[in-house]
Amino acid sequence: MTQRGNHQRRGNLKRELLNKCCLGLFTALVLVSLLGCNSSRKASASTDADTSSSDSGTQLDVMCIGDRINNPPESFHYSYKYSDASNSVAQEADITPQAMDITVTDGSGTHKYHGVRSDEGNWGRAVLDLSSLNNAAMAARLSSLNGTSSLTSKGPENINGYSTTKYAIDTTSANAKDKQTYHALFGNSYAQGTLWAPADGCAVKLVLDEGLQQQDGSIKKVHYEMARIKK
Secondary structure, X not given: OOHHHHHHHHHXXXXXXXXXXXXXXXXXXXXXXXXXXHHHHHHHOOOXXXXXXXXXXXXXXXXXXXHHHHOOOOOEXXXXXXXXXXXXXXXXXXXXXXXXXXXXXXXXXXXXXXXXXXXXXXXXXXXXXXXXXXHHHHHHHHHOOOOOOOEEEEEEEEEOOEEEEEEEEEHHHOXXXXXXXXXXXXXXXXXXXXXXXXXXXXXXXXXXXXXEEOOOOOEEEEEEEXXXXXX
16 A cells, blocks of 8 residues: 555544544533533522532532643543443553553453654544543533532542542432432433542542443443542
8 A cells, every 4th residue: 555545544544533532522512511501500499408418519520631631731640441241441541741651452452552742643643542432421421410419528538649539429319309400311320439539620530330221221330440640
């Protein structure tokens, strides 16, 4: 194959990856927009004892990790694991402001990639290598829990090189109104886990189990683990 043909193939692959990534981000952003509208309606409604919670002002963020990867402010190790009944993905990356070394293991095997910040195309492919549609959708669902009784502070804890607050996540133990809101958005789905975040709210560790209602009414069980560790 000619050099021109190789460039064309790489260009087509890059466009395909960008389209997939944009689709995932678009889906997540639409969901976040809907969640924002719902939150506004909730805030404007009359309050009662059932809607209050000790962590009503909590604002936690998982989507921010994508920005930390694309524009790393410091050196850190990133890990992400996803599993369900038929699939699993594991990502590991050592990231600095200048470069990243990635290892991804999934159903197709294991591959490695080296990204260099000074090469825009190379860096973009590295960032895409760490993208995940499942991750984007999960992050959007977690955004719906901000300011609700599904989040409970468990106090300060130093972890992964950061001073954080530990939060328990449990949509099944939320108050009646928060349960109703979550059900309106996601049906009989549920989320249970633990998240650690510093003062800026950007998660440094997450362990999460979700049950996701499918179109046929069944519940798909999925497991996530995510961490960024300061180096």
